[in-house]
Amino acid sequence: MNLSKAQKDRIMQWNALDELRKMVVQHKEIIQHQHAKWHDKYIKERKFKSGDWALLYDSRYKDTMGKLHTRWLGPYEIVEVFQNGAVRLETIDPVRFKLLVNGHRLRLYHKPATKEDFLQQFDNQVQTIAPTASTRGLLGPEC
Template sequence: MTLSAAQEERILQLNALDEIRKSTLQQTESVQNHGMRWHDLYIRDKSFKPGDWALLYDSKYKDNLGKLQTRWLGPYEIVETFSNGAVRLSTIDPNKFKFLVNDHWLCLYHKALRKDDFLRPFSTA
């Protein structure tokens, strides 16, 4: 049995189409791997410990960003951390109101230095 020229051309086109599909899949996988490596390179792990201070993201300003509007509330004291990413916060006022939030809504707050603490390394005494 011999194939006509049109049938042979059609088989060649189908084989070429399959090769194009395979190369496209390889290129897509390569681009996704590159994106994952970039993401893993620049992501920072947040680790909170009891006694640290944190700022809480206020999502009500997510859509309406004013020029001088702050999006962070706090600072709050971290009382307890859980393995599932939940963090128990406490207000720093005398009432000590406690509540739970997800750690994705937090960023670490560094306490402000007093003037004496700042100048101590520079003193010659």
């Protein structure tokens, strides 16, 4: 095979271009891996269970600025949690309405305590922090 100098130069340029493409692909893969690692570092893993209550983020108000606007709807009861992060919710109203949402749009809602439970918990806390004989002198003569 008798090749001229121009043809040899052209083959060398193609080889150099191929090596450059391989380097660019490797660099792109490294950058993508770094971006994915950085992104995953800031994702919170949320664990919901059936029976929990949750608030649903209302994305219609994401652009409105104001301290009196609520961005959360609910509370809703969690019926089912799927492997892909989706959650089936149900309203707690007498008329049950089910909806399926992404788990990242939810925030855990702590059920309010009944009045009796609250008073019992309050009494238990007061009994545990009642002044003892050793702390009476530290608090002053009026205790």
